[in-house]
Amino acid sequence: MGFSTDAIHAGQIPDPVTGAVITPLYQTSTYAQDELGKHKGYEYGRTQNRTREALEANIAALEKGKYGIAFASGLAATHALMSLVKAGDHIVISNNVYGGTYRLFEQNMTNYGLEFSWIDTSDAANIENAIKENTKMIFVETPTNPMLVLTDLEKVAEISKKHNLISVCDNTFMSPYFQNPLTFGIDIVLHSTTKYLGGHSDVIGGIILTSSDEIHERIRYIQNAAGGIPSPFDCWLILRSTKTLAVRMKQHDENARAFADFLVKSGLAEKVIYPGLPEHPQHELAKKQMRGFGGMVSADFGSLERAKKVLNNVKVFTLAESLGGVESLICHPASMTHATVPKEEREKFGLTDSLVRFSVGIEDVEDLIGDVKRALI
Ligand SMILES: *Cc1c(COP(=O)(O)O)cnc(C)c1O
Numbered sequence: 001m002g003f004s005t006d007a008i009h010a011g012q013i014p015d016p017v018t019g020a021v022i023t024p025l026y027q028t029s030t031y032a033q034d035e036l037g038k039h040k041g042y043e044y045g046r047t048q049n050r051t052r053e054a055l056e057a058n059i060a061a062l063e064k065g066k067y068g069i070a071f072a073s074g075l076a077a078t079h080a081l082m083s084l085v086k087a088g089d090h091i092v093i094s095n096n097v098y099g100g101t102y103r104l105f106e107q108n109m110t111n112y113g114l115e116f117s118w119i120d121t122s123d124a125a126n127i128e129n130a131i132k133e134n135t136k137m138i139f140v141e142t143p144t145n146p147m148l149v150l151t152d153l154e155k156v157a158e159i160s161k162k163h164n165l166i167s168v169c170d171n172t173f174m175s176p177y178f179q180n181p182l183t184f185g186i187d188i189v190l191h192s193t194t195k196y197l198g199g200h201s202d203v204i205g206g207i208i209l210t211s212s213d214e215i216h217e218r219i220r221y222i223q224n225a226a227g228g229i230p231s232p233f234d235c236w237l238i239l240r241s242t243k244t245l246a247v248r249m250k251q252h253d254e255n256a257r258a259f260a261d262f263l264v265k266s267g268l269a270e271k272v273i274y275p276g277l278p279e280h281p282q283h284e285l286a287k288k289q290m291r292g293f294g295g296m297v298s299a300d301f302g303s304l305e306r307a308k309k310v311l312n313n314v315k316v317f318t319l320a321e322s323l324g325g326v327e328s329l330i331c332h333p334a335s336m337t338h339a340t341v342p343k344e345e346r347e348k349f350g351l352t353d354s355l356v357r358f359s360v361g362i363e364d365v366e367d368l369i370g371d372v373k374r375a376l377i
Pocket residue numbers: 073074075076098100101141145170172173191192193194195204205206
């Protein structure tokens with residue numbers, strides 16, 4: 001089936017009791033058992049929930065995976081991945097991942113005897129060089145936030161297979177509509193469903209997708225054993241959102257292309273970063289592994305004064321953290337999402353005080369362009 005057909009139908013069957021077309025919200029903590037030792041496959045809400053199962057099967061289909069395992073947040077899903085490694089193991093990871101991923105791994109998981117090498121994975125040679133005797137996992141995020149640097153997924157999968165490692169890709173920025181890491185041989189895809197999959201800035205969630213029976217078994221075990229599950233209502237909301245993922249992503253992409261083009265041509269920004277621009281250093285790789293360029297655009301306005309002018313004067317864009325919703329958001333990575341990264345560290349990869357990140361929504365793009373023009377007058 002095509003993407004949109006799967007988005008609307010996969011994992012969802014009319015309710016066997018009433019025929020309800022929409023998967024009902026199974027807001028229940030427990031299930032009646034027929035007799036001692038005999039039940040319908042549902043015993044307790046943490047372990048099994050129909051609404052959650054529908055969501056998991058739906059996103060698994062969109063990511064071309066066999067299994068989905070849903071969590072209460074993107075970070076709860078990231079944390080669950082740690083059940084695949086143990087004390088003494090080493091993980092090779094992109095140096096510009098989501099700030100919360102960095103905080104969880106470096107400030108907390110290192111207390112459990114795990115070791116991380118933070119490297120620039122956009123160069124595959126760096127990955128090879130970082131692999132040690134005790135390496136068990138490669139974790140990449142592509143494109144990265146907010147610098148939109150890409151990592152070659154085919155190469156990551158190849159290196160991972162050669163050294164018998166587990167490869168993970170955080171695919172939050174592209175969504176399954178534009179990029180399917182499993183099809184390049186990556187073992188695990190991770191999403192913060194809070195972003196494009198949820199798409200309406202009204203729910204926090206996470207999910208892990210895989211086609212490996214063994215990985216599925218271990219992550220499914222920890223979902224129940226540690227219990228970081230999403231509520232049935234949150235699952236229901238995300239399932240409602242994935243139905244429109246294709247139309248939303250097309251519009252995010254179309255708007256972001258026009259918006260990035262405007263920033264370049266107007267000369268209002270000193271530097272514009274968007275994988276869809278031919279001048280993006282990895283534009284060819286973007287065309288190879290993505291089916292579009294997404295809705296995230298970063299721009300350097302040359303000085304903190306000018307960046308502030310944009311951030312404080314826009315009216316259609318909302319100054320806020322997060323991304324991927326239908327409404328456009330604007331943020332200042334240096335003081336907001338990346339405030340915990342030391343200034344010298346972040347300036348090394350171009351994250352200056354004058355950088356502004358736009359999550360381009362699906363409003364009329366003329367209004368978004370007009371908003372930034374007006375803000376800078
Ligand atoms: C937001 C985000 C996360 C964390 O997800 P939460 O749902 O906020 O826990 C992880 N990775 C990326 C790329 C994100 O943008």
